[in-house]
Amino acid sequence: MPARKRIDRERVLGVSLALADANGFEAVTLASVAKALGIRIPSLYNHVAGLPGLRYEMALWGLRQLGDDLRRAAVGKAGDDAIISLAHAYRAFAHTHPGIYRATLRAASPDESELVAASQDVLDVVLAVMEPYGFSPDDQLHIIRALRSLLHGFVDLEIGGGFGMALDRDESFGQLVELFVQGLHARQVRAVDR
């Protein structure tokens, strides 16, 4: 009877990514992916290493895409403008790809070199934007953690429906970014004083 339906790893991943954004990260099961592809569940094991393997690939794809988006957003901008642009690109990615965004939150273990590299690539973009502010290397990292916390926290709560009040979320986000930038300047002044 059947064999060959021209399915490869890319098709599997593509369908999984689409399902994640359409129905949520949790909705990406081997069952739902196989159904979308018109094949039986065990056939998927010819292309990906089970559900954990599929999730790994989703995380990798997402992190790479996020890195690209952030790089694109920061190009040709400097200082506060660059940070603001970065922030909006981060949020836009999470909005466009809510399910994939969740997938990227998987922590990379040191032996997962591709994922580590993709994470480093994202970090590099932010480091480049933070460079001109002249903080010490450690402070730079502390500040990047703060920015990442702020962005992740906001979009995670937003996606999860955690903001109950009927209050414009775009406005909230704008003020949040502004607040970060102002806090950054305050710290910068203080650092120069020393």
Added chain:
Amino acid sequence: MPARKRIDRERVLGVSLALADANGFEAVTLASVAKALGIRIPSLYNHVAGLPGLRYEMALWGLRQLGDDLRRAAVGKAGDDAIISLAHAYRAFAHTHPGIYRATLRAASPDESELVAASQDVLDVVLAVMEPYGFSPDDQLHIIRALRSLLHGFVDLEIGGGFGMALDRDESFGQLVELFVQGLHARQVRAVDR
């Protein structure tokens, strides 16, 4: 044969909460809870409304506890001190109860009145602390969203192993809170100017 092992809803919830913090939110299954209690899975349905019901109760317990902790932390303090104390209490809760913290992230639907009330109670504590800064009601809410994003983002990344660098996390958190407070002051000054 058997009946009566003196198990009630509180015992079920208690075991579930303990499992969540010990092994993670995902590890709280009806199977693991039943095993810990020494009963069969279906017996749990005498006490909780399945897994969704159990998760609801965990979220409710967690939100109430968080509200209590925050209130305790803010008592007798004002202004920046109160905010800093609140921030550290928030993080401490997430550290002490990582699994329960995850459970609290469940968005409350309007008909889940107990959960809505518990969420409101948490919000009230933060509103009270923010009150003296003199922002407009809307701005107050925007700023609270920023604070919540910052805190949630940090602890979520922290718990999830998202901070890869070997850099002191306590120090990062301290700087993050400081940055927020300074951003707050910058916004306050600006608001007064108008």
Added chain:
DNA sequence: TTGACAAACTAATCAGATTAGTTTATAGTC
């Protein structure tokens, strides 16, 4: 033409959630 391989399949097992229906310990009543 044919044979090796990739990629599909079926079958079987396991874990977990849920529902239906059954049994029994115990608390409260007569």
Added chain:
DNA sequence: GACTATAAACTAATCTGATTAGTTTGTCAA
């Protein structure tokens, strides 16, 4: 002290999903 209603346990059955083992079959290249 016996009796009965009920709460709280149970077994059995079903369902979904993941995984592994082993089988079959197109297709490409020699």
